[in-house]
Amino acid sequence: xxxxxxxxxxxxxxxxxxxxxxxxxxxxxxxxxxxxxxxxxxxxxxxxxxxxxxxxxxxxxxxxxxxxxxxxxxxxxxxxxxxxxxxxxxxxxxxxxxxxxxxxxxxxxxxxxxxxxxxxxxxxxxxxxxxxxxxxxxxxxxxxxxxxxxxxxxxxxxxxxxxxxxxxxxxxxxxxxxxxxxxxxxxxxxxxxxxxxxxxxxxxxxxxxxxxxxxxxxx
Amino acid sequence: xxxxxxxxxxxxxxxxxxxxxxxxxxxxxxxxxxxxxxxxxxxxxxxxxxxxxxxxxxxxxxxxxxxxxxxxxxxxxxxxxxxxxxxxxxxxxxxxxxxxxxxxxxxxxxxxxxxxxxxxxxxxxxxxxxxxxx
Ligand code: HEM
Ligand code: HEM
Ligand code: SF4
Ligand code: SF4
Numbered sequence: 001x002x003x004x005x006x007x008x009x010x011x012x013x014x015x016x017x018x019x020x021x022x023x024x025x026x027x028x029x030x031x032x033x034x035x036x037x038x039x040x041x042x043x044x045x046x047x048x049x050x051x052x053x054x055x056x057x058x059x060x061x062x063x064x065x066x067x068x069x070x071x072x073x074x075x076x077x078x079x080x081x082x083x084x085x086x087x088x089x090x091x092x093x094x095x096x097x098x099x100x101x102x103x104x105x106x107x108x109x110x111x112x113x114x115x116x117x118x119x120x121x122x123x124x125x126x127x128x129x130x131x132x133x134x135x136x137x138x139x140x141x142x143x144x145x146x147x148x149x150x151x152x153x154x155x156x157x158x159x160x161x162x163x164x165x166x167x168x169x170x171x172x173x174x175x176x177x178x179x180x181x182x183x184x185x186x187x188x189x190x191x192x193x194x195x196x197x198x199x200x201x202x203x204x205x206x207x208x209x210x211x212x213x214x215x216x217x218x219x
Numbered sequence: 220x221x222x223x224x225x226x227x228x229x230x231x232x233x234x235x236x237x238x239x240x241x242x243x244x245x246x247x248x249x250x251x252x253x254x255x256x257x258x259x260x261x262x263x264x265x266x267x268x269x270x271x272x273x274x275x276x277x278x279x280x281x282x283x284x285x286x287x288x289x290x291x292x293x294x295x296x297x298x299x300x301x302x303x304x305x306x307x308x309x310x311x312x313x314x315x316x317x318x319x320x321x322x323x324x325x326x327x328x329x330x331x332x333x334x335x336x337x338x339x340x341x342x343x344x345x346x347x348x349x350x351x352x353x
Contacts, residue, residue: 065316073254140277141276192249192251192253
């Protein structure tokens with residue numbers, strides 16, 4: 001069983017994850033067409049590319065995003081997403097496995113650094129959970145799947161932390177950790193986690209008042 | 220509307236609307252992370268004591284979202300219930316801001332189209348005194 005989740009299932013997880021994202025990307029390009037530019041984005045610059053004036057304009061336009069309207073939430077979600085992304089990639093244990101299996105060696109944080117990042121992510125996850133339970137407007141649109149997805153995201157971090165600190169039965173926890181990581185990778189392209197790709201497509205490629213990019217495509 | 224009350228719902232027609240737009244709409248519905256950040260950008264939410272029922276995402280999820288969930292198998296009662304949501308609780312002003320880029324007004328607009336295709340839309344006759352449209 002252990003060999004199965006370390007071998008074939010790991011391949012399945014990676015293939016579904018990357019294949020799913022590529023599939024979604026291709027679908028997006030077949031569903032949208034290039035159009036004349038209808039919108040002039042509030043984030044577009046009118047002055048020269050790197051002039052002081054253009055930088056000022058750009059920073060000012062950022063205040064029309066959630067940076068200006070929800071500063072606390074911006075900080076929380078920024079920390080959450082940075083940890084979410086950076087921790088597993090530059091994790092020593094992962095990269096040793098990567099090196100052993102495929103001979104790819106990438107730079108890693110020290111173990112104490114990732115340990116802290118993991119705790120920070122778990123704290124952010126807990127704050128999201130509290131928000132979901134106690135803030136009325138978040139509760140109003142929360143469904144069971146929101147709790148499930150939050151759990152799917154947090155589970156690899158919680159189990160990874162428990163494995164590192166050798167809590168309970170190490171082998172069992174590691175088993176749970178790998179399985180949790182694989183589940184997360186498999187569901188990501190097809191659930192709301194797909195926003196990791198579609199954020200860029202919606203905000204940069206689709207034309208709208210709020211577009212960060214040229215916004216030359218439309219549905 | 221009284222004059223449409225007896226007409227049966229054309230579910231095939233509703234399904235056709237849902238089917239034709241699903242590439243975009245199902246993605247928007249699934250990529251909404253239910254974070255409620257869009258709330259304050261809607262003046263109707265702000266103007267109703269921050270009642271969550273006026274939140275952009277709430278209106279889209281509970282109108283078009285439900286239509287997709289039920290795969291178009293809805294009755295007139297259901298359409299009458301979402302009627303206020305898509306016509307009165309949202310005026311399609313396009314002011315709502317979503318950090319991920321979920322285009323809420325386009326979802327509510329499709330909800331309207333589907334309602335109208337079944338004769339469910341507001342009229343301002345004096346006879347229609349069931350609810351305030353302002
Ligand atoms: C799918 C394949 C995966 C494998 C084979 C794997 C394997 C491992 C192993 C062997 C450890 C070390 C445990 C120890 O130190 O004894 C570990 C730690 C960890 N993993 Fe994974 N992992 C996987 C996926 C993930 C994913 C997807 C995430 C997060 C999104 C993740 C997050 C972590 C974290 C945060 C730790 C360490 C926590 C700490 O040091 O405090 N892992 N993983
Ligand atoms: C890289 C670009 C990404 C952007 C711009 C982005 C943006 C956002 C935004 C604006 C929110 C809503 C605010 C909030 O609830 O925190 C959110 C929530 C969330 N994101 Fe991302 N995200 C990105 C990538 C990812 C990735 C890679 C993952 C996971 C693999 C992820 C997982 C989540 C989760 C689980 C939530 C919901 C938290 C909750 O339950 O409220 N995001 N994201
Ligand atoms: S529409 Fe956007 S801002 Fe509103 S709840 Fe959904 S993801 Fe959040
Ligand atoms: S389009 Fe509708 S939901 Fe969006 S801000 Fe206007 S009234 Fe509110």
